[in-house]
Every structure is written in structure tokens, then in C-alpha cells.
Amino acid sequence: MxxxxxxxxxxxxxxxxxxxxxxxxxxxxxxxxxxxxxxxxxxxxxxxxxxxxxxxxxxxxxxxxxxxxxxxxxxxxxxxxxxxxxxxxxxxxxxxxxxxxxxxxxxxxxxxxxxxxxxxxxxxxxxxxxxxxxxxxxxxxxxxFLKMDGRLYKYLLNKSQLYNSKSIAIKHQDIAEDLHTSRVVISRLLKQLENENKIKLSRNKIELI
The missing domain is CATH 2.60.120.10 (Jelly Rolls)
Known part of the structure; x- marks a missing residue:
């Protein structure tokens, strides 16, 4: 023990x-x-x-x-x-x-x-x-009440709080499984969030801005 x-x-x-x-x-x-x-x-x-x-x-x-x-x-x-x-x-x-x-x-x-x-x-x-x-x-x-883009961003904020870091090491497929959707949808919405200057994408890593 x-x-x-x-x-x-x-x-x-x-x-x-x-x-x-x-x-x-x-x-x-x-x-x-x-x-x-x-x-x-x-x-x-x-x-x-x-x-x-x-x-x-x-x-x-x-x-x-x-x-x-x-x-x-x-x-x-x-x-x-x-x-x-x-x-x-x-x-x-x-x-x-x-x-x-x-x-x-x-x-x-x-x-x-x-x-x-x-x-x-x-x-x-x-x-x-x-x-x-x-x-x-x-x-x-x-x-x-939230559309998938809102659910995704809230998910990332929760992950950031959980790990006490703005940098999240995670695959798009893992996010898709957690949110019960497809990897293609997650990848598209992540790109959308990046275009809105809310996140920065790199290989298997997402950084909140």
C-alpha cells in the first residue's frame, strides 16, 4: 500500500x-x-x-x-x-x-x-x-444544446484543465471516439477552430490559444 x-x-x-x-x-x-x-x-x-x-x-x-x-x-x-x-x-x-x-x-x-x-x-x-x-x-x-464545434471546443478546454496545460497530446481519432462522431468531422472542426485563432494544430498535438 x-x-x-x-x-x-x-x-x-x-x-x-x-x-x-x-x-x-x-x-x-x-x-x-x-x-x-x-x-x-x-x-x-x-x-x-x-x-x-x-x-x-x-x-x-x-x-x-x-x-x-x-x-x-x-x-x-x-x-x-x-x-x-x-x-x-x-x-x-x-x-x-x-x-x-x-x-x-x-x-x-x-x-x-x-x-x-x-x-x-x-x-x-x-x-x-x-x-x-x-x-x-x-x-x-x-x-x-451545443453544436459539435461547441462540444469539441468545450472538450478541449476540459482536457486542458485536466492536464493543467494548454498543449494537449491527442489524436483526432481519439477525440472522435470520445465525442461519438467521425475522425473526418473532428479534423474539419479542428481546422475551423484553428482558422478562428482558438487553437494551433500540429502532429498529434493541439495547443489552445
């Missing part, structure tokens, strides 16, 4: 007793970029707490097309997996490592116990639900 990382990311969130318990029962795991951490229809036996890296949460339609729902950053958990654990149902999302990531996997039986007897855990769960709910509303608004 990487206790130093645990304290760094969750020391201000959880009380000392909970930190010690997580360090004792948690399972430390690392994932490479594009590794699937949680898959659709998977029975969940662990709750992930993200220590480092980023994770993207995806939904899939009946034809196997993926749609990006939101990103997770260090110090967060996936509330959709929490919901599945509470309802003892299978996962309805796919969680994929956006880059090399490390997590602590908490056995699900501790989730309900801590919710009732640990205030810091209860507050963390409730706040996580609120954050994810707001992000999903934002995702719905983006899909419903």
Missing part, C-alpha cells in the same frame, strides 16, 4: 482513523494508459479511490459506440460504481485510464459500514454524488 500517496490525496478528506483503515484493507493497483479499470456488465467487488492519473468514464450504446460522460482526477471516486455497489448490480459504465494511473481498491462491504459510522467518508460520498450529478447535467446540456 502506498500510504504516502493516500495521505497526500485523501489526508484532508478523511479522518486519521479512516486513513489507517484504508491503508490496512485497501489494495493498491496501477493501470497503464487505455487499460480498462471497470467494464460494462462487470460485477463490482471493489470501490476505486484514484491516487494519481486520470480516468475517463464512458457509456456504450447497443452498437458498441462509446460516449464520454466525465473524467476522474486524483482524490476522487466513481459514483456510478458506488451506485452499482449499493444496488448490488452490474456496472453500467466503462472506466478507462486516460494515462498511467494508480488506485486503491476498497472492498465493497466497507462502503455501507463507513457511511453509517464515519462522518468524513459519508461527506465524501455525498459530495462526490453532487459533483458527478452536476457534471452529468453539464454533459447532457452540452449534447442537447
Amino acid at each position: 502506498n500510504t504516502a500517496l493516500l495521505l497526500e490525496k485523501y489526508g484532508q478528506i478523511f479522518d486519521e482513523n479512516l486513513i489507517q483503515e484504508i491503508a490496512q484493507i485497501g489494495i493498491f493497483k496501477t493501470f497503464k494508459k487505455n487499460d480498462i479499470i471497470i467494464d460494462i456488465n462487470q460485477t463490482l467487488k471493489f470501490i476505486p479511490l484514484l491516487l494519481s492519473g486520470n480516468i475517463k468514464i464512458l457509456r456504450e450504446d447497443d452498437e458498441g459506440n462509446e460516449l464520454l460522460i466525465y473524467f476522474l482526477e486524483a482524490g476522487e471516486t466513481c459514483t456510478m460504481s458506488l451506485t452499482c455497489c449499493l444496488g448490488i448490480s452490474r456496472s453500467k459504465i466503462r472506466a478507462v485510464a486516460e494515462k498511467e494511473s494508480s488506485l486503491i481498491m476498497i472492498p465493497v462491504q466497507y462502503m455501507e459500514r463507513w457511511f453509517h459510522n464515519n462522518e468524513s467518508w459519508r461527506n465524501f460520498i455525498l459530495e462526490s454524488y453532487q459533483i458527478r450529478f452536476d457534471e452529468m447535467l453539464d454533459a447532457i446540456d452540452t449534447i442537447a
Whole structure:
């Protein structure tokens, strides 16, 4: 168990007793970029707490097309997996490592116990639900009310914030998959954004201006 990382990311969130318990029962795991951490229809036996890296949460339609729902950053958990654990149902999302990531996997039986007897855990769960709910509303608004060029630019702004950099290393095909459209459409809209002086394009890299 990487206790130093645990304290760094969750020391201000959880009380000392909970930190010690997580360090004792948690399972430390690392994932490479594009590794699937949680898959659709998977029975969940662990709750992930993200220590480092980023994770993207995806939904899939009946034809196997993926749609990006939101990103997770260090110090967060996936509330959709929490919901599945509470309802003892299978996962309805796919969680994929956006880059090399490390997590602590908490056995699900501790989730309900801590919710009732640990205030810091209860507050963390409730706040996580609120954050994810707001992000999903934002995702719905983006899909419903923004044209694809607006969705693309918002996606790039979110990526820039996620990586804390105006330079984003990403392929056009990867963007197309996240936004559930074609690479040709993305390439055309990126060129349009470049002509509007909002971005600068280079090979497998996009720089926000």
C-alpha cells in the first residue's frame, strides 16, 4: 500500500482513523494508459479511490459506440460504481485510464459500514454524488444544446484543465471516439477552430490559444 500517496490525496478528506483503515484493507493497483479499470456488465467487488492519473468514464450504446460522460482526477471516486455497489448490480459504465494511473481498491462491504459510522467518508460520498450529478447535467446540456464545434471546443478546454496545460497530446481519432462522431468531422472542426485563432494544430498535438 502506498500510504504516502493516500495521505497526500485523501489526508484532508478523511479522518486519521479512516486513513489507517484504508491503508490496512485497501489494495493498491496501477493501470497503464487505455487499460480498462471497470467494464460494462462487470460485477463490482471493489470501490476505486484514484491516487494519481486520470480516468475517463464512458457509456456504450447497443452498437458498441462509446460516449464520454466525465473524467476522474486524483482524490476522487466513481459514483456510478458506488451506485452499482449499493444496488448490488452490474456496472453500467466503462472506466478507462486516460494515462498511467494508480488506485486503491476498497472492498465493497466497507462502503455501507463507513457511511453509517464515519462522518468524513459519508461527506465524501455525498459530495462526490453532487459533483458527478452536476457534471452529468453539464454533459447532457452540452449534447442537447451545443453544436459539435461547441462540444469539441468545450472538450478541449476540459482536457486542458485536466492536464493543467494548454498543449494537449491527442489524436483526432481519439477525440472522435470520445465525442461519438467521425475522425473526418473532428479534423474539419479542428481546422475551423484553428482558422478562428482558438487553437494551433500540429502532429498529434493541439495547443489552445
